[in-house]
Amino acid sequence: MSEFVIRGGEVVDASGRRTADVLVRDGVVAEVGAGLEAADVLDAAGAIVTPGFVDLHTHLREPGDEDAETIETGSRAAALGGYTAVVAMPNTRPPLDDPTVVRAVLAIGTEALCEVVSSGCITRGRAGEALAPMGELHALGVRVFTDDGSCVMSAGLMRRALEYSRGLPGAVVAQHAEDDSMCAGGSMHEGAVSSRLGIPGRPGEAEAIIVARDIRLAALTGARVHFLHLSTAASVDLVRAAKRDGVPVTCEVAPHHFTLTDEACATFDPAFKVHPPLRGAADVEAVRAGLADGTIDAIATDHAPHTPETKERPFEEAPPGMLGLETAAALALTELVEPGILTLEQALAALSWNPARIAGIDDRHGRTVAPGAPANLCVLDPAATWTVDPMALASRAHNTPYAGRTLRGRVRHTVLRGERVVLDGRATR
Numbered sequence: 001m002s003e004f005v006i007r008g009g010e011v012v013d014a015s016g017r018r019t020a021d022v023l024v025r026d027g028v029v030a031e032v033g034a035g036l037e038a039a040d041v042l043d044a045a046g047a048i049v050t051p052g053f054v055d056l057h058t059h060l061r062e063p064g065d066e067d068a069e070t071i072e073t074g075s076r077a078a079a080l081g082g083y084t085a086v087v088a089m090p091n092t093r094p095p096l097d098d099p100t101v102v103r104a105v106l107a108i109g110t111e112a113l114c115e116v117v118s119s120g121c122i123t124r125g126r127a128g129e130a131l132a133p134m135g136e137l138h139a140l141g142v143r144v145f146t147d148d149g150s151c152v153m154s155a156g157l158m159r160r161a162l163e164y165s166r167g168l169p170g171a172v173v174a175q176h177a178e179d180d181s182m183c184a185g186g187s188m189h190e191g192a193v194s195s196r197l198g199i200p201g202r203p204g205e206a207e208a209i210i211v212a213r214d215i216r217l218a219a220l221t222g223a224r225v226h227f228l229h230l231s232t233a234a235s236v237d238l239v240r241a242a243k244r245d246g247v248p249v250t251c252e253v254a255p256h257h258f259t260l261t262d263e264a265c266a267t268f269d270p271a272f273k274v275h276p277p278l279r280g281a282a283d284v285e286a287v288r289a290g291l292a293d294g295t296i297d298a299i300a301t302d303h304a305p306h307t308p309e310t311k312e313r314p315f316e317e318a319p320p321g322m323l324g325l326e327t328a329a330a331l332a333l334t335e336l337v338e339p340g341i342l343t344l345e346q347a348l349a350a351l352s353w354n355p356a357r358i359a360g361i362d363d364r365h366g367r368t369v370a371p372g373a374p375a376n377l378c379v380l381d382p383a384a385t386w387t388v389d390p391m392a393l394a395s396r397a398h399n400t401p402y403a404g405r406t407l408r409g410r411v412r413h414t415v416l417r418g419e420r421v422v423l424d425g426r427a428t429r
């Protein structure tokens, strides 16, 4: 029997906030209340005890690009960021379009420092031509279907995927909304800054056009659509209106889209290259407002490790993507909660219980901290400040755009199924 008490913290979950100790026994929450005792104590004084975070959007790079990240190193970064579950994106080599590959990822994931939830491709090879065996993947537990990295460009194929998904309980089709034909050759947001720098652009309309189309397809089929990493004011407006009309859509935003603008690209530092690209200030304001009014359901990292050899190429040749797992919660606290844009509860909802529900893992993640709940928990010190050092991150790669930035909010402990995988800010294995 393993038993410990998380003592002296403030418990914050979907039911509200209260000062309470949390007794964990044999992998589940046994008791929540004042003055709980156990031989083993986890200090939570001055900290928040919350359901562990859930990332809807993690690129773990295994199989195929283990020199950038592995399931093990990515899961360690996740645990240090307070995550107890991540949805692994399918653009591995080979891609997650086949039961054999998904089974292999899930098997390696059983040893990880967070739960590794496999997504599955919408189309074979993410090529956008024929549907992947969604039923077979669903039978292995896949609920999030996506060709992320690529947009499903054919409206007809997207419609068929949605119709098919309706027969798969809990399934959701997640779109990387960027029209290829408008973005080909583009490396940053199309606008005044891209003109000034002479870098080919990716227009915001390329995102909104696909979002508008897929809202129509969700309404037509009655199937759930989730929009990955929304980045523009127009997209947020479209989702807001669709939700008002009762269309079954959800969406996420990545931390870089509520913290950084396209001006960062003026450094020509490829750390700031990402798809969809960093946008203008008005778009940043709009996604912040979308989080505040609940239009945007989740904060998802789009954690995208790249080796220095590839990421340090010239801006236009470097691959898109940036690290996110170890900085997301601190960015939410620093950029959204501290200035009063979100309440702490709203930020935690976007990091934990909302994404848990979207991914269909809310039976074990994002749950109210109460007796019987699986002990997937994060203890977060909201006042602790720290400075991002790319070389000190647990990720195998170092491509963070926040090097040298001082953030507020640090994960103190992470508990996965009752195991202390992070203790006093350090991974235990």
Ligand SMILES: [Zn+2]
Binding pocket: 148, 149, 150, 176, 228, 229, 275, 276
């Ligand atoms: Zn994407």
